[in-house]
Amino acid sequence: MWRSVFAFSALTLFGAGLTGCALNKFEQREPWRDQTEQACNAKRLVETTEFVTPVKEISGPGVCGMLQPYRVTRLGKGTVALKQRVTLACPALTEAEAWLADTIQPAANLYFGQPVAEINAGTYACRGRNNQAGAKLSEHSFGNALDIMSFKLADGYVITVKGGWRGTEAEQGFLREVFLGACARFSTVLAPGSNVFHYDHIHVDLARHDPRGLRRICQPLIKFTPQLGADGVPRATARPRPPERLPAPPQAPIDVEEDDPYGVTPMSARQPARPPAAQLAHGPAPVGRSAPPVAYAAAPRAPVARSPAPRVAAALPPEDFAAEPLSLTAPGLDEPIY
Incomplete structure (x- = not known):
């Protein structure tokens, strides 16, 4: 019985291996990969140090591998540590x-006031895209891609892509600056929200999506105004210029009439002062000439008749109410009323 179980398991694994090989047996290594890598190495774009060392060629399995791989333990001339060692080809390492220099570090200083000290990233792995068996080979299979999971700042604060993409305002701003900066350099950038496979990391690679290598994929589409320029320098905050203050318009004089200081009388009931009688008799004065003064004779005042002062009646003596008792009966009734 054990022999049967062992034989069945071996056949199952062998069949799965054949199936996987059959799905990828027609995939070939595109010529542009070796050409791009050779051109990058010819220009000496990678500076070898104790943190960036060249290793021997990786050939296989299948078409996986690279002509001149570099094993990297630190980036930024040794200033930024890598949580785990990565292996990259010349083009991806250069970008x-x-x-790191043009976007990641300026964004960290802008949003947190300190640089990035460590990056948790993954690179070379001969596998299908999104770790799907039988799928087209991922750019990780050629050392042409990088996955970023988190950033650690100089004070030890860790910004994860999974939590920070919807995290604090500073974390969101930093990761979106990093994301847009990657879109300007890499041909493929996939961040949380692009698909179900990239919910916890930012994937960047230099794949060719058309024969000329001009098409780019940058997902997801986000609404964000970057605060960093293309050179990594923070942009000046554009503040609207306040309008110039204009002088206040002249105000009409306040009409305060002596006969109505509180404005109780309606304006329609107020009549303009009448001109003197002499002006009404002779008409208005001609324009440009002043009217001659008019002399008025004082009218004689009639004597005021004074009425005699009223005479005050003499005070009457108080009545003696005790002389006659008050009757408690009404007229015509013999019994008193209570």
Whole structure:
């Protein structure tokens, strides 16, 4: 019985291996990969140090591998540690260094006031895209891709892509600056929200999506105004210029009438002062000439008749109410009323 179980298991694994090989047996290594890598190495774009060392060629399995791999333990000339050692080809390593210098570090200083000290990233792995068996080979299979899971700042604070993408305002701003900076350098950038496979990391690679290598994929589409320029310098905050203050318009004089100081009388009931009688008789004065003064004779005042002062009646003596008792009966009734 054990022999039957062992034989069945061996056949199952062998069949699965054949199936996987059959799905990828027609995939070939594109010529542009070796050409791009050779051109990058010819320009000496990678500076070898104790943190960046060249290793022997990786050939296989299948078409996986690279002509001149580099084993990297630190980036930024040794200033940024890598949580785990990565293996990259010349083109991807060159762009990763530029991305770190032009976007990642300026964004960290802008949003947190300190640089990034460590990056948790993954690189070379001969596998299908999204770790799906039988799928087209991932750019990780050629040392042409990088997965970023988290950033650690100089004070030890860790910004994870999974939590920070919807985290604090500073974390969101920092990761979106990093994301847009990657879109300017890499041909493929996938962040949380692009698909179900990239919910916890940012994937960047230099794949060719068309024969000329001009098409780019940058997902997801986000609404965000970057605060960093293309050179990594923070942009000046554009503040609207306040309008110039204009002088206040002249105000009409306040009409305060002596006969109505509190404005009780309606304006329609107020009549303009009448001109003198002489002016009404002779008409208005001609324009440009002043009217001659008019002399008025004082009218004689009639004597005021004074009425005699009223005479005050003499005070009457108080009545003696005790002389006659008050009757408690009404007229015509013999019994008193209570």
